Amino acid sequence: MRIWPFKSERKALTDEEILDMLGGSVGTSSGIAVSADTALRVPAVAAAVRTISEAAACLDVKVVEIDGRTETEVPDHPAAALLKHDANDWTSGFELIRQLVVDALTRDQGGLAWANWINGEPAEIIRYRPGIIAAEYDKDGTGEPSYRINGRPTPSQQIIHLKSTFEKSPLTLCREAIGVALVMEKHAGRLFGRGARPGGVIETAKSVGDDGVVKMLKGWKAAHDGADNAGRTAVLWDGAQWKQMTLTSVDAQFQQLRLFQLQEIARAFNMPASMLGDLSRATWSNSAEMQRQFLMLCLEPWLKALESAFRRALFSKEDRKRFAVRFDRDDFTNVDLTARATAINSLVASRVLNPNEGRAWLDMPPYEGGNEFANPNTGASQPGGVPKPGETPSGTDAATIDELRAEIERLKNGSE
Template sequence: MWPFPNKQAPIVEQKSLGDPTAELLELFGAMPVGTSISNAEALSVPAVSAAVRLISEAVASLDVKVKRKVGDIEEDAPDHPAASILTRQANEWTSGYELIRDLVAGALTKDVGGLAYVTRVSGEAREAIVYRDSIITVEFDQVTNEPRYRLSNQPVPASSIIHLRGVFSRCPLSMARDAISMAKAMEDYSNGLWTNGARPGGVIQTPNKLGTDGVKAMLAGWKAAFSGKANAGKTAVLYEGATYQQMALTSVDGQFNESRTFQVLEIARAFRCPPGMLFELSRNTWSNSEQQAKEFVTYCLIPWIRALESALNRALFKPEERSEYRVCFDVDDTSQADLTARATAISTLIAARVINPNEARDWLGMEARAGGNEYANPAIDVSPKLGTPTPANDNNPPPKQEAA
């Protein structure tokens, strides 16, 4: 019994083994030791942390807007509470950028996915909070796969939870755990190799029998003289007729760096990132780098963006608002770095009368200007104020000349 009747009893967190992590499986003997790697160890592999940061920060850096459909026209709705959560402050200590980044990072590194709780006032979303691991838990119905959420062991409605999950109900880090474990093992081996300078690069041969004590004394002296980075490169002095024979590198030693490079490629495949964006540039050229950037947007970012938009639409809008409002990420921002290509595309779209100048200025973050709502081709349509006739074409034949 709780001894203080005037105070609320603390909530006791109950953990479940219904969805055990790899660490728990190894702890209880369900997985052989050495085949598992914790999330913290996996993120210490540079290729893994680079992939997670690349995807999560790229999605969070995109321009996000709340759109409202009025008739056949869709317009921005910056005054909606969801827009404030996503573009300004998700809560008092988290920005909208950090909220989106942490949701995507959670979906990339945790099988349960990225989770956030939405606080509502009179049914409207006011803030979104990403709690620490195990504070928000989820269980799935065995028949319908319907999720049931708990916050600090108290049930909460699904409409109050932003839940971003990966495919197969597993995250990329979990599905690539073996490849990441091998990359980590190679990294540890390389670190030990260079830290311990007494690597057996050769064999000491002696014509005399040294015995156990003699061998130990020789090894102790060899390590004291040449082990460690400070003693690297010193000249070896042998005694009692001992000789030193250099050992040649094996094929495994020669291919060690290539093996480490291959593990970077495996990790890139798991996260669907171009290898060049993980700074593996051995096969990058000027032409395929641009193509890889396009494939990164099409095959990696957009699937996560669409899943995130659906999760946000489900949790940030009232049921009656979902047919009218939606969250939209502007993928066009990914081309901002290539200013020449962006300017050429905008100029071509204006000339083709697909967009008007004010729509193009909106893409660039500029204010509308007078007369910019007209769909006109600036290359052939000249303002009548200038007194210059419109050039002749098939739709505008030249005037007939009258005979003198």
């Protein structure tokens, strides 16, 4: 499928665009230049970006038609096929959503993609590499964006733009914390590369000269540097003595400092630290609450932003009043079958749902009589249960009722 049927007009790139294309490398107080690529080398950052983006992409997405308070799925809508199956010939809907969220988490421009409309319908969605789609904002204060693809003006109605809070990505806002984490990674690498031991000094009773110092250090490194040489017995000569340096408070608290940086990065992405592997404060009782906070406070805003971004680009102005994109949040409860079954049973018992609606939550087919709202936990409310005066039990024919009444009369006459 042809993506761009006309020649592009290039313009001079802004400093921010050039920086973004070069990886967005910015120096920090720690002396480490942090870019999107280098930041993802920090396990906590990579875990945060993967957790948010893949959790959003794993949810079932659908197009619904809105009628008052009722929303009905429209599976044959062109936009539904692009989001659920293939966004284009080489990108699946899962990959598109995941990459849009990754871009919004790591780049200030946000996640950008172009919706190609053919014959009045969205035919494909193209996510270009960073720097190809440029967003410019109205300088009069309205904040209205205008877009260019390779310098060519493009209608904003065809652009999917997923923006982060504060118009800055979480990665940009926590560059300093990421820089400190990178410094600690390097320090740990050097520490374990030198035998996982602190440094020390070799004291000699007499002067050995410059050549003697060089030879001594060369022999010492050859014998003791590196993890493979850790624990080997040191041999000194000419009355030399080894004096080990004591650990400083920073060295002693190195592990706690690394854990604190993980928590700082988790705060920047607005997610519980337990989602990044910090289980020091996690228990059986609060783990479920932390997961709920992740869904409500971290992932839900991104899902809302995705729904709005897709709605602007995949529906015409008239269709936006009728159609919308929805992510199915119920998928999060699939992993806990016990909690899901308890919730369905409670809703059916309170007559909020009927049994067939509860079965639909489990992707099971309906059964006959399952559309009746009844409490299965009380006999009088069950279908076919004890009828009220003047009512006919469901599933009972008239002949059977006459026989029951005759038997009751016979018993009454016999007792008299």
